[in-house]
Amino acid sequence: MDDVTGAIADPVRREILLMLRDEALSAGQIADRFAISRPAVSRHLRVLREAGLVRDTADGRRRVYTLVTTPLDELAGWLGQLMRPAGWQHHLDALETEVYRTRRERHTAAENKESA
Template sequence: MDEVVAALADPVRRDILLMVRAQPLAAGQIADRFAISRPAVSRHLRVLREAGLVRDTVDGRRRVYTLVTAPLDELAGWLARLTRPVGWQHRLDALETEVHRTRRERQRAAGGSIAQEEIA
């Protein structure tokens, strides 16, 4: 996960990931979209490849890059744990939801029996 986070830390690499998310692109096509040197783009692509975030295939003399999302799963799980309520909070939230649901059901049941008594 550390390699993935380090790879995502750079805005150029994040832009590259968004580019290859839409469609596979050759290294030259990626480099043409940046105002930095081709060797710099090549280094960014190497970091992404080593982190497992892109896969490259050889197509003649070109290297074509595609997005690999599997390494993001561990990061997404960790972020979900980070943003989830801590300790008892999630249980208390569930209890509050259940209390409100029970009250609504009782009010509906009481309202339904009152309406039936008025009709009779």
């Protein structure tokens, strides 16, 4: 998971992952979308490949990159554990409070209607 978090820490690498989400792209196609040098893009692709986030295949003289989401599953699971208990409990507590307040208001309104 450390390799994955390190790889996605860079905004250029996150952008590359987003580009690969929809289609496989060659290294040249990826590089053309950035204002940085091709060697810099190649270094970013190497980091992503070493983290297991992209896979490259040879297509003639080109390297074609595809997204691999499996390493992100572990990270997503860990983030889910971090976020769920406190976040969900707060939302459920707020919902419970709102339900009781609404019931109390309806009960009070019904009593007022009967006494009128």
